[in-house]
Amino acid sequence: GAGVSQTPSNKVTEKGKYVELRCDPISGHTALYWYRQSLGQGPEFLIYFQGTGAADDSGLPNDRFFAVRPEGSVSTLKIQRTERGDSAVYLCASATEGTLQDGYTFGSGTRLTVV
């Protein structure tokens, strides 16, 4: 597609529920990133994929968070047993290569609200 697509744009869920957030990167982009932006803060790195594999998942806050990219294109961020503190905007970005010298393109994000 023309840009990075994230669905849904908004998600409200009850505490304790499971959620999946989807990211459709720009076609041909091998690198994919997830960031989390809490209210009043800048985005924080969660995980980086190069192809199908997670090259760096050091930003995932705990084992309730997991992300996959099985075919090297679409990625899904999965959150189990959601907590109110998980409420944030989850941003996805993609790039042709892994390094920032090429720049990467962000999606509009998924706003997750845990009630």
Add this chain to the structure above:
Amino acid sequence: AQSVTQLDSQVPVFEEAPVELRCNYSSSVSVYLFWYVQYPNQGLQLLLKYLSGSTLVKGINGFEAEFNKSQTSFHLRKPSVHISDTAEYFCAVSDENDDYKLSFGAGTTVTVRA
């Protein structure tokens, strides 16, 4: 590890006036520096980046930034703002050890008034 400090959380400015957004970083290695803009309900858009070379970097929409290594700063400027520049601006840094991920500042909200 690196960190980014944006010194102003809110900057009100009149249309056609100049604006400067301040950004300082800390890092023990060589860095790459970026400014992103986020318009309401939109994704982050790259304004400009410094990778190497000239310390004065020009970006889109008339913005420019200057890398100052001795002061560890990367301040963003625009000589004359428009109403459409109302947005949130984020400074971000990456370093040569982890050149695929960004550390962001908390952001500066710019509100341009007529």
